[in-house]
Amino acid sequence: MNIAVVGTGYVGLVAGTCFAATGNDVVCVDIVAEKIAALKAGKVPIYEPGLEELVQRNLEEQRLSFSTDLAAAVSQAAVIFIAVGTPQGDDGRADIRQVLATAQGIARAMNGPKTIVNKSTSPVGTAEKIKEVMAPLAKHPFAVVSNPEFLKEGAAVEDFMKPDRVVVGSDNPAAIEQLKELYEPFVRTGNPILVMDARSAEMSKYAANAMLAAKISFINEVSNLCEKMGADVNEVRRAMALDRRIGPHFIFPGVGYGGSCFPKDVRAAIAMGEEELEMPLLRAVEKVNERQKKLLVEKVTRHFGENLKGKTFALWGLSFKPRTDDMRDAPAIVVAEALLKAGAVVHAHDPEAMDEAKKIFGDRISYFRRNYDALKGADALLIVTEWNEFRRPNFALIKQLLKEPVIFDGRNIYDPEDLRKMGFTYFSIGRRDG
Ligand SMILES: NC(=O)c1ccc[n+]([C@@H]2O[C@H](COP(=O)([O-])OP(=O)(O)OC[C@H]3O[C@@H](n4cnc5c(N)ncnc54)[C@H](O)[C@@H]3O)[C@@H](O)[C@H]2O)c1
Structure with a gap:
């Protein structure tokens, strides 16, 4: 399948490279020109075990390429992943401006029907917002999918290759089939692809991270009590x-x-x-x-x-x-x-x-x-x-x-x-x- 991944950070670069490693043709796009220049030369700007070798191999085999040209990448791709940052805004809310700007850029560049997959961790309702901002600009039909990413830094390639589960949030049967096809090589050992509505998919990511953070704070609080009580x-x-x-x-x-x-x-x-x-x-x-x-x-x-x-x-x-x-x-x-x-x-x-x-x-x-x-x-x-x-x-x-x-x-x-x-x-x- 022809894929574009927008945002080549920890998530986008790993996802794009792993999709290429399973035989897809992938273009990874970023706005930072130096990052793209380094990646074209096979140099990975972040430290993530196993990633550089995988990037180099897929570059050599010409399944993976890097570009700053979003429009060109979109025109070649059937499925476009959004993996840009969603930093904390001033009020604690996730700032999804990079996601929406990317969605608008995709809409302007569309030359046929496309599936847009949001991998960035985004508040509930973002898939609907993506549809809203794309609709006035898109001249072709499109589907929007929420596909939160659960990889861990430090084991990102391994996690992507063998996910505990893949969450696909969409009500579009054709888009769901495309996603199942893309992820099928990674779930051969039977870990499930969970299909649900986009809002639940978006919520799943926040619920999982909040639970993990709660586990850490829980044991930290217990540890402080242990210290006080001599345990x-x-x-x-x-x-x-x-x-x-x-x-x-x-x-x-x-x-x-x-x-x-x-x-x-x-x-x-x-x-x-x-x-x-x-x-x-x-x-x-x-x-x-x-x-x-x-x-x-x-x-x-x-x-x-x-x-x-x-x-x-x-x-x-x-x-x-x-x-x-x-x-x-x-x-x-x-x-x-x-x-x-x-x-x-x-x-x-x-x-x-x-x-x-x-x-x-x-x-x-x-x-x-x-x-x-x-x-x-x-x-x-x-x-x-x-x-x-x-x-x-x-x-x-x-x-x-x-x-x-x-x-x-x-x-x-x-x-x-x-x-x-x-x-x-x-x-x-x-x-x-x-
Ligand atoms: N890092 C993780 O472990 C992890 C795990 C799961 C989910 N996530 C989520 O995935 C998303 C990306 O996280 P990350 O750690 O990969 O971020 P990152 O900061 O490493 O990468 C984001 C990339 O997007 C690029 N970018 C920003 N705007 C762009 C645009 N308009 N067009 C093209 N590229 C653009 C940036 O230059 C950067 O290279 C976030 O929503 C994050 O919460 C991260």
């Missing part, structure tokens, strides 16, 4: 996870959720309800998360005092989670800013996100290519993101390089007992160590 959240979590109604996933305490989706999608869900529903649960999810992001530095100041002038801290991990370079709304931003505000010097290391971090912090923090180099002259180490390479470090070397053997572990990746035996002062989340 160990790791033990509590294990006991909870074995209850089949709860399960083991997504109940790891930490420094709060971040990234380009959960924070803005929770706020957008709250905003959707606002006029008629108060949404107290999701407000609490957000409140707990905001507090949790401050927790690690609170532990630091409890140990070192409020004034951190003259102190240096090494941060391991900057991206909002491992296996991505995405710094959008990363808890590391809150941690580093709070340390800087208290007068501290920040040494940072991340395996992939340092270029992105430089766009945020500039030269206000120092960057170290090797994780151990960040420790030289530092008063303590803070674990902010649980990259695999931090899980089994050389503790003797850490001890030798730090001024004092103090670790604040925001992701509970070390064992408090082991660390104590090695002579570390060790603080983590929701355990008996502080």
Whole structure:
């Protein structure tokens, strides 16, 4: 099938490449010319495991191409995916202007019947709005489908290739068939393609992300209670996870959720309800998360005092989670800013996100290519993101390089007992160590 994907970010680039990898002819479109130029040369501007190889292979085999020319891409395609940004607007609502502008651009360029598929996370009612803005401009019939994307950064290609489910929201039988045909290669193991109305499809994405964010805030709140009551959240979590109604996933305490989706999608869900529903649960999810992001530095100041002038801290991990370079709304931003505000010097290391971090912090923090180099002259180490390479470090070397053997572990990746035996002062989340 001939496909166009508009927006070549985490979602659009992965979707376009994976559709090409199953034999479709795909043009990926973006308004950022440098991005398209890099992609044409096989260079992927984001870090996403496995993606660059897949882009290069499909480029070479000429199933995948990149362009800034929306009209040309639309004229060749039967199905056009919209995968542009839906950032948070001033009032917490999702700002869907990029989606609507893209839809209008598609309508103007149509040279025959088309199926327009919205993959951007968009408030309920967006499919109808897309139809409204396209109708006066389109000279040919078109169908609009809501097809929210559930991939995770860090495992995006894998998730797209083997989705838990595919959600297709439309009342147009022909468009539904096109989508089923496109997704059929990815659901061969029996995971379902769920067909529903567009409003329910749009809502599914917000409900899923709100639930995941709620799980994180829930365990974070429990972890804080554990700390207060002298319980160990790791033990509590294990006991909870074995209850089949709860399960083991997504109940790891930490420094709060971040990234380009959960924070803005929770706020957008709250905003959707606002006029008629108060949404107290999701407000609490957000409140707990905001507090949790401050927790690690609170532990630091409890140990070192409020004034951190003259102190240096090494941060391991900057991206909002491992296996991505995405710094959008990363808890590391809150941690580093709070340390800087208290007068501290920040040494940072991340395996992939340092270029992105430089766009945020500039030269206000120092960057170290090797994780151990960040420790030289530092008063303590803070674990902010649980990259695999931090899980089994050389503790003797850490001890030798730090001024004092103090670790604040925001992701509970070390064992408090082991660390104590090695002579570390060790603080983590929701355990008996502080
Ligand atoms: N990142 C994720 O993990 C993820 C997962 C599921 C859903 N989503 C949703 O998917 C959407 C895209 O997210 P993302 O992370 O890929 O965003 P992104 O910021 O990485 O990419 C968006 C791309 O769209 C381009 N763009 C903006 N306006 C355009 C226009 N008019 N024409 C062509 N290109 C245009 C931008 O230049 C950018 O390259 C959002 O709604 C997001 O909420 C994201």
